[in-house]
Amino acid sequence: MIEEFTKNEINKISYELLKGSKSLGVYPTPVENILQYSDFVLDNNIDLLNVEHSFLENLKDKSIKTLHSGLSKIKGIFDRGEKTIYIDASLEKNLGKKNFVQLHEIGHGVLSWQNDIMLCLDNDQTLSTETQNQFEEEANYFASSTLFQQDRFNFEAEKLKLGLSSVMALKHKFGASVHSTFRNYVLNSNNRCALLVLTPLPKNKGNKALCETRNLFYSKPFLKEIGKLKLPNKFGFKWEFIRDYKFKRRFNEKGEITFTSIDGEILDCNYHYFNNTYNSFVFIFPKGEKNKARTKVILQNVN
Known part of the structure; x- marks a missing residue:
């Protein structure tokens, strides 16, 4: 867990980069401008998923100190000695993920207390919000704070109604992934949500569960007024949103469901469902919960 003092320091550095690179208020967030202003070079022509082991060993041999979690499925590398960021070529197909990985690597470079780390090798584990490594958690926080331009994200979110269509609009506006946008949307919301x-489970004969929990996020008002929900780790066909998954629905903004809190409170909710082929997202809020929208968004393109 990052201390509040450290978060404030990271936010200051992030703001100075956004301001110095003339990226504040520019949408989608111009990551290339931030990269150039940071004085780093990008190399995204390498297939890091299939890169020769000798390439990585050569990089490691030059480093004083290396931060990595294995050499498998590497998405990004930061080489301080060469002032170079390597991004896996496959991320060209996923701009939101690519932007986040680039900013994560920039974070390793601009957070001065990480200067002893000369080489960072990042995979899905280090890029995850569940990482237990302090420096990786800091780089993730920097990437999110910068990509969503700090309080600019909340300002834009407050203009929109509560729900999936707004998340998708914010995803496109800031140039982020669905996962990171949804997470940021919920964690910073003033609504109960x-x-x-x-994530899908392997198809095993006799296994009635189809999906299992990858992440579960609550807004502060939800936790304060309702508390956590009583949920299993695996979900079968009796759950309404699993029927959305089973019938291969891409999105559903008209879901209704009843939950029980860990304190035993029965809660009638609406839910919005979205599937991006990798994960299913179930956005939950109590019936009647609204955000006074100043801008209308119609969900058309969900890619």
């Missing part, structure tokens, strides 16, 4: 992220 939660986000359940599901």
Whole structure:
């Protein structure tokens, strides 16, 4: 867990980069401008998923100190000695993920207390919000704070109604992934809402569960007024949103469901469902919960 003092320091550095690179208020967030202003070079022509082991060993041999979590499925590398950021070529197909990884690597470079680390090798584990490594958690926080331009994200979110269509609009506006946008949306919301992220289970004979929990996020008002929900780790067909998954629905903004809190309170909710082929997102909020929208968004393109 990052201390509040450290978060404030990271936010200061992030703001100075956004301001210095003339990226504040520019949408989607111009990561290339931030990269150039940071004085780093980008190399995204390498297939890091299939890169020769000798390439990585050569990089490691030049480093004084290396921060990594294995050499498998590497998405990004920061080489301080060469002032170079390597991004896996496959991320060209996923701009939101690419932007986050680039900013994560920039974070390793601009957070001065990480200067002893000369080489960072990042995979899905280090890029995850569940990482237990302090420096990786700091780089993730920097990436999110910068990509969503700090309080600019909340300002834009407050203009929109509560729900999936607004998340998708914010995703496109800031140039982020669905996962990171949804997470940021819920964690910073002034509404009572939660986000359940599901990942498919392997198809085994006799296994009635179809999905399991990958992440579960709550807004502060939700936790304060309702508390956590009583949920299993695996979900079968009896859950309404699993029917959305089973019938291969891409999105559903008209879901209704009843939950029980860990304190035993029965809660009638609406839910919005979205599937991006990798994960299913279930956005949950109590019936009647609204955000006074100043801008209308119609969900058309969900890619």
